[in-house]
Amino acid sequence: MTIPEPPDSSTVTTENPDSYEKSKTAVSQQPVQLGVEQVDEIPEKWKVSPENRAVTSAFEFIDVPAIDLSLMETDRAELARKLRDAATRGHFCRIVNHDVPLELMKEIEIQGKKFFGQSIEVKSELVGRGDAVAYYTGNNTTEWRHSLHWAESFAMLLGPWNTVDLDVVKKCTAIWVTADDEFRKAFLKYLICLKSTTEKILQLFAEGLGLKSDFYSSVLEAGIAARWNYYPVCPEPDEVLGAHSHTDPQFLTFIQQDQVDGLQVQLDGQWYNVETVGGTLLMSISDLFQIWTNGLFKSVLHRVLVNRDVPRFSIAWVISVVHKQDLAPPEELIDEKHPRVYRDLTAMEYFQTMMTSRLEKATDPRVFNGQTIIDNFRI
Numbered sequence: 001m002t003i004p005e006p007p008d009s010s011t012v013t014t015e016n017p018d019s020y021e022k023s024k025t026a027v028s029q030q031p032v033q034l035g036v037e038q039v040d041e042i043p044e045k046w047k048v049s050p051e052n053r054a055v056t057s058a059f060e061f062i063d064v065p066a067i068d069l070s071l072m073e074t075d076r077a078e079l080a081r082k083l084r085d086a087a088t089r090g091h092f093c094r095i096v097n098h099d100v101p102l103e104l105m106k107e108i109e110i111q112g113k114k115f116f117g118q119s120i121e122v123k124s125e126l127v128g129r130g131d132a133v134a135y136y137t138g139n140n141t142t143e144w145r146h147s148l149h150w151a152e153s154f155a156m157l158l159g160p161w162n163t164v165d166l167d168v169v170k171k172c173t174a175i176w177v178t179a180d181d182e183f184r185k186a187f188l189k190y191l192i193c194l195k196s197t198t199e200k201i202l203q204l205f206a207e208g209l210g211l212k213s214d215f216y217s218s219v220l221e222a223g224i225a226a227r228w229n230y231y232p233v234c235p236e237p238d239e240v241l242g243a244h245s246h247t248d249p250q251f252l253t254f255i256q257q258d259q260v261d262g263l264q265v266q267l268d269g270q271w272y273n274v275e276t277v278g279g280t281l282l283m284s285i286s287d288l289f290q291i292w293t294n295g296l297f298k299s300v301l302h303r304v305l306v307n308r309d310v311p312r313f314s315i316a317w318v319i320s321v322v323h324k325q326d327l328a329p330p331e332e333l334i335d336e337k338h339p340r341v342y343r344d345l346t347a348m349e350y351f352q353t354m355m356t357s358r359l360e361k362a363t364d365p366r367v368f369n370g371q372t373i374i375d376n377f378r379i
């Protein structure tokens with residue numbers, strides 16, 4: 001997935017930011033061949049190494065802690081504790097009774113699937129526009145990775161949450177020809193509802209850590225990005241991965257999924273299936289949050305499997321922090337037993353290191369699970 005560098009401190013990259021120069025080179029030198037669903041035999045470049053091969057049925061489903069936001073008034077402390085426990089374990093949470101109405105979730109899913117249903121020719125035109133706020137990345141445009149994703153994505157860099165309005169949505173959907181004004185309005189409404197959900201979650205996180213409720217409120221001034229993912233059916237699903245094992249590099253991610261399973265989480269070295277539950281949002285801690293909590297919260301290590309019969313669809317809402325954010329942990333999280341793990345750094349410094357590492361060590365799978373990057377900042 002080739003993603004341009006954020007143009008200023010208020011925007012956010014989706015997962016795997018890449019340098020703009022690199023992405024331009026990659027796209028212009030390579031004939032773009034998209035649409036893996038037309039392939040009968042899997043070309044080597046998609047095949048994962050034997051130890052990474054996987055079939056969904058070979059793994060157990062794991063319980064995902066549910067955070068029911070309708071209990072905010074009555075069971076606030078319990079919700080905060082549950083969130084903290086899941087985050088400390090490096091596990092997903094399932095947000096239920098959030099503020100995004102089901103009709104909006106359905107509408108967005110229908111429209112997203114229409115986008116990916118366009119012809120390969122149309123989608124190829126939308127690849128790798130370096131300075132664009134929205135662009136498509138097909139499954140053959142990520143050749144710098146150790147092996148390719150069996151997936152297609154559409155990234156939208158929406159910019160600071162506070163400034164997202166219909167004009168921003170129009171810009172981000174300008175190349176999305178199947179989008180109409182009804183969809184744009186629905187999309188904007190969705191974002192507003194997601195923002196109020198995020199605000200609640202941020203308060204609960206802060207309270208669970210014994211901090212003032214508004215400790216993380218600056219996150220709402222930062223950028224938000226949407227990554228629309230589509231995983232085509234695959235003739236040999238255990239030879240490939242829809243998304244390789246990775247942690248998300250920003251602060252927090254919410255995921256909306258359709259009815260098809262495939263997401264997995266790694267806990268204590270074991271992979272588990274994460275069931276998709278319609279109408280809910282999965283939430284995961286990302287690398288910056290791990291650093292900001294002195295390593296107390298763990299960035300969620302996850303991957304996506306594909307299957308032979310049904311394509312899969314998801315949207316990852318990627319929430320960042322302002323790039324000037326000082327990631328020094330709050331003093332409440334430091335004591336003799338818990339000394340500082342990471343040196344002082346800003347979010348910008350982290351992003352720069354991440355981009356360099358990913359370019360220099362593209363063949364090292366660990367750079368995608370954040371470990372080699374985060375380790376750069378250990379004291």
Ligand SMILES: O=C(O)CCC(=O)C(=O)O
Pocket residue numbers: 015227229243248255257263302304313314315316
């Ligand atoms: O498709 C999914 O369920 C997860 C997607 C994901 O991990 C990502 O976009 O970062």
Ligand SMILES: [Fe+2]
Pocket residue numbers: 015246247248302316
């Ligand atoms: Fe992810």
